[in-house]
Amino acid sequence: MRICALKIKLDTPEGLFGFETTFSEHLNIIRGNNSSGKSTIYNSIIYCLGMEEIIGSKGPKSLPYALKEHFNYNGREIKIESSKVMLEIKNHEGKTVTISRVIIDKVKSNKLIEVIDGPILTQKLTPTEVRPTYVHDSGGASKEEGFHFFLEKFLNYNLPTVPLSNSTAQTKLYLQTVFAALIIEQKRGWSDYLANIPYYGIRDAKTHVAEFLLNLNVFENNILLDSLNKESIKLHQEWDFKLREIERVSSENSVFISNLPTKLVSDFDRDKLSINKKTFTQSITLEEYIKELQSERAKLDHLETSKASSDTEQQLSELDKLTADIEKLSNSYELLISRENLSISSLKEYEHFILEIREDLERNKAAFKLKSLGAELNIRTASDFCPTCSSPISDSLAQQLTKANEMSLEENINYLNKQSEMITRQIRGLRSELKDIESIKSDLSKRIDEKRRLLSTIKKAVILGEGNVKAIYMRQIQVEDELKKLDSAALELEAAIESLSNLSKDFSTNQKARKELPENLLSDEDSKKISVFQSFFRANASAFGYSSADINLVEINKGSLTPYLFSTELREMADIKSDSSASDFVRLIWSYLIALYQTSTFSLNQKTFIGNHPKFILFDEPGQHSMGEESQRALFNLLGSEKGLQSIVAASFDESDAVFNEATHGVKFNLISLDIKCIKPLQS
Numbered sequence: 001m002r003i004c005a006l007k008i009k010l011d012t013p014e015g016l017f018g019f020e021t022t023f024s025e026h027l028n029i030i031r032g033n034n035s036s037g038k039s040t041i042y043n044s045i046i047y048c049l050g051m052e053e054i055i056g057s058k059g060p061k062s063l064p065y066a067l068k069e070h071f072n073y074n075g076r077e078i079k080i081e082s083s084k085v086m087l088e089i090k091n092h093e094g095k096t097v098t099i100s101r102v103i104i105d106k107v108k109s110n111k112l113i114e115v116i117d118g119p120i121l122t123q124k125l126t127p128t129e130v131r132p133t134y135v136h137d138s139g140g141a142s143k144e145e146g147f148h149f150f151l152e153k154f155l156n157y158n159l160p161t162v163p164l165s166n167s168t169a170q171t172k173l174y175l176q177t178v179f180a181a182l183i184i185e186q187k188r189g190w191s192d193y194l195a196n197i198p199y200y201g202i203r204d205a206k207t208h209v210a211e212f213l214l215n216l217n218v219f220e221n222n223i224l225l226d227s228l229n230k231e232s233i234k235l236h237q238e239w240d241f242k243l244r245e246i247e248r249v250s251s252e253n254s255v256f257i258s259n260l261p262t263k264l265v266s267d268f269d270r271d272k273l274s275i276n277k278k279t280f281t282q283s284i285t286l287e288e289y290i291k292e293l294q295s296e297r298a299k300l301d302h303l304e305t306s307k308a309s310s311d312t313e314q315q316l317s318e319l320d321k322l323t324a325d326i327e328k329l330s331n332s333y334e335l336l337i338s339r340e341n342l343s344i345s346s347l348k349e350y351e352h353f354i355l356e357i358r359e360d361l362e363r364n365k366a367a368f369k370l371k372s373l374g375a376e377l378n379i380r381t382a383s384d385f386c387p388t389c390s391s392p393i394s395d396s397l398a399q400q401l402t403k404a405n406e407m408s409l410e411e412n413i414n415y416l417n418k419q420s421e422m423i424t425r426q427i428r429g430l431r432s433e434l435k436d437i438e439s440i441k442s443d444l445s446k447r448i449d450e451k452r453r454l455l456s457t458i459k460k461a462v463i464l465g466e467g468n469v470k471a472i473y474m475r476q477i478q479v480e481d482e483l484k485k486l487d488s489a490a491l492e493l494e495a496a497i498e499s500l501s502n503l504s505k506d507f508s509t510n511q512k513a514r515k516e517l518p519e520n521l522l523s524d525e526d527s528k529k530i531s532v533f534q535s536f537f538r539a540n541a542s543a544f545g546y547s548s549a550d551i552n553l554v555e556i557n558k559g560s561l562t563p564y565l566f567s568t569e570l571r572e573m574a575d576i577k578s579d580s581s582a583s584d585f586v587r588l589i590w591s592y593l594i595a596l597y598q599t600s601t602f603s604l605n606q607k608t609f610i611g612n613h614p615k616f617i618l619f620d621e622p623g624q625h626s627m628g629e630e631s632q633r634a635l636f637n638l639l640g641s642e643k644g645l646q647s648i649v650a651a652s653f654d655e656s657d658a659v660f661n662e663a664t665h666g667v668k669f670n671l672i673s674l675d676i677k678c679i680k681p682l683q684s
Contacts, residue, residue, distance in 0.1 A: 001155055001614040002646050004088040004096065005121035008044055008067065009682065011082040016682045017073070018083075022122060023648060024670035027640040030650040031660060032674030038650040039186065040064050041678060042620050045648070046183055048087040048101050050113060050135035050147050053176050053198040055185045058136050059110050060103050068104045071679050082106065088121040091154050092615075098127075111136055113147040141174055148175045155614055160212065160219040163226070165203040170226065173208055174200055178612075181209050181596060184589075186620040186650075192571060193562060193592045210561040213596045214529050215611045221521035228514050235507050239264040239500065246496045253489040254443035255286050256436070257497075266511050268504030270497055275490065286490060293483050326451045333444045340437045347430045354423045361416040368409040450478050520558050529610070530556055533599040537563060540591035540598075543638065545631045548584040563588060583631075586624045590635055593617065594642075601644055616646040623651060629662040636667040 007020040019041065032038045043063055046052055052062035060068050070079045083103040090096045098120035102108045115131040133147035140146035152159055152175055159178075161170040180197035188195050194206045202208065211218050243262065250256050258274045277289040407415065522530070534556040541551045554563050554570060563570040570588060600611025617639070623632050639647040653660040 001092070001616055002090040003045065003616060003648065004090055004119065006041065006045060006048075006088075007086040007121050008041075008679070009084050009086065010067070010071070010080050010679065012078050012080055014078055017071070017078065017679055018682045019678045019680070020121070020682065021672050023646070023672075025646050026643075027636060027667070027669040028646075028648045028672060029636070029664065029669050030648065030672045030674065031653065032650075032678065033655050033676070034652050036674040036676060037066070037678030038652065038674065039620065040066060041672075041674075042185070042618065042648075042650045044085045045087060045618065046185075047103075048085040048099050048113075049151070049179070050101075050140075051176055051179045051183060054180050054183050054196045056188075056196070063103060066679060071677070073677070073679065073681075080104065086121060088119055089154075090119075092156065095154070097154070109134075115147070115150060141172060151175060157612065160208075161223070162205075162208045162219075163203045163222075164201050166201070168229075171200065171202060173202065173205075173212055174198075176200075177202065177205055177209050178212060181213060181593060182614065182616060183618045184593070184620060184622070189620065190586050190589055190622070190624045193589055204560070207559075207561050210596060213600050213611055213613050214533060214561075215600065216526040216529060217523040218521045218526055221517055221523070225514070225517060225521060228510055232507070232510050235503050235510065236264050239503050242496050242499050242503070246493060249489050249492045249496070251439050251442075253486060254439050255489065255493075256439075257493065264507055265504060266508035268501055270501050273497060275493055286486065290483065290486055290490070293479055293486070296479055326448060329444055329448045329451065333441065333448065336437055336441055336444065340434065340441070343430050343434050343437065347427065347434070350423055350427050350430065354420065354427065357416055357420050357423065361413065361420065364409055364413045364416060368413060522558055527558070529599060530558055530561070532602055533561075533595055536595035536598040536602075537591050540594055540638065541587060543634050544587040544590055545628070545634065546584055546587045546591070548581055563592065583624065583627050586622070586627060587631060590622065594638060597642065597645055615644050617648070619647065619649045621651055622649060623653070623663070629659055632663040633665060633667065636664055636669065640668045 002025055003023050005020070005022045008018040010017040019037070021041075030038050030041055040063075043052070043055060044067070046055060047060075047063055052058060055062050065071075067083050067085075068080060070077050072078070082105045084100060084105070085103065086098055086100045088096065088098045096119045098116040098118065100114040100116060102110055102112065104110075111134050113133050113135055115133055116127045117129045117131075118125050118127075120127055131150070133145055133150050134140060135147045139149075141148040141152070143149055157175070157178075159173050159175065162173045163169075164171055176198045177200065180194050183196075184190065185196060194209060197205050197209065199205075243260075246257065246260070255275055255277050258276060259272045261268065275286040277284055277286050518524075518526075534554075537556060538551050538554060541554070549565050549570070554565050556562070557564045557569070560569070571585065594617070596611075597613045597615065597617065600613035601615065603610055622635060636649070639645065639649070653663060
């Protein structure tokens, strides 16, 4: 993007006032004294682009009073009736538009930005097609009517989505965050590499801006990782749902599945599973149990056809057998109740015990912390005395019979942790056992009811002199009903197990794709770009006279994309109280921001640009902290020599011609020199 021209227009009772200028495509220096209006011009550019959040506010609040209230001209205070800023910009395809935004106006809102086709300022054209857009309202970056949506498309950007700090959600890497690497204001801009990045709740926003400008593949990998994470969460949820479904069917039919993983695994083997029927005395496979029922049904069918008359003796024998079965099942039920009560009692004891262990563990940890702090701080606790009441503190909270057998606090903590783990396993086992008991109780109760109904039927048959046919028929119905229910359960369980198998395969694919992602999500090409970025950064810092550390030992950290010296971020080593150290850190900021551009436009064939840098930079007073003229000249030389880069620098040069001449000696640049005040009468 190129900034071609700027016009500030102020309507007053005394006529039209303001400022207008054009910019070259390379280095532009806006020179003026501290009260001449450099910041007025600089902030007007930012305001017209809708980027004033970079300088700390929204709307006209970001601008000086001389653009919205009144200004002084020839000793007179002139009131402003309305004001606006116009900025002509051009993109890489050569398309030119002129942006117009009011500062104060009786009709138009300052949230309105009008986009006019054509070079209205440089060629003095009459506006024809005007596109109204808006800023600082919902949808400004995502809707057709939003100005930042327009500007994103004008720059041929497709801004990525990035994670939010306190959420798993994603948001757009807003254009304002990117521009924080291009526009550096005077007050806070020279305190960090991207000091004025607006806060949108984006996690690691500075890193993502650098990644975007360098066009790293890490965004694609992040999108893939996010997709894999969401898929993994969904697979776990579906697995848990299927387990609950299996648990429901199993409980309703008194069956259980052995070797069934309770958590999603990538190596699920359905052949290791076994569906079993639970009884009080035994456990057989569901398939075997169904075969037993089918065999009983066949015998009953045979009896039904062979018994057409009464057989009292056989009926009485059947009554005895049923009575014995009911008694046996009832005894089993009573034993199960006793076992259940015992397990409940044990569970309560263990739950109480685990609470005591955890309380003891917390006390031991607190005592250990006190002792550790005392040892470090040399307070009396180091000598085993309480710092509050001066009473002796034993190195173990457990009461021991002999001091020789006392455990240390650390040993006691380890012991209690192991105890806690053991009791937790016991509690988990008891809860599982109680669940099984409840299922078996339900099955026994059902079988007792069935036997009692059959017993009642046979008794009536004996009294009425009827044959066995009625009793046989009733038992046939019971067996048939149970077979239908178990067949249905078996089909449901098989379908659920098949689903688990498919989920496991999908999870295995997910995990494999995750492992194939590169370290730090950086591709080989990304690593090469970072290496080039590091080389440019070092070269720039050396050219600017950085001397606080050996620049050849400084590396760009692949995680944060910021300069590190060994394991410490270079920014943390700067002593801002020292002018020499602070000015050295400003040199690092110069080096970093320009290296982002250099790396973004670096290409072996000099034709294909590999990055997303829009190829312009705005610096306000870069010569901070008594920066020497030699360093400033090196900066201007580099900015002026980068052929594809447009730079606009506003500086006062200590209001000294000598400093200005020394800092710009031998540098090619376009000078925009300001008079005492930049605001002056304009032609209509």
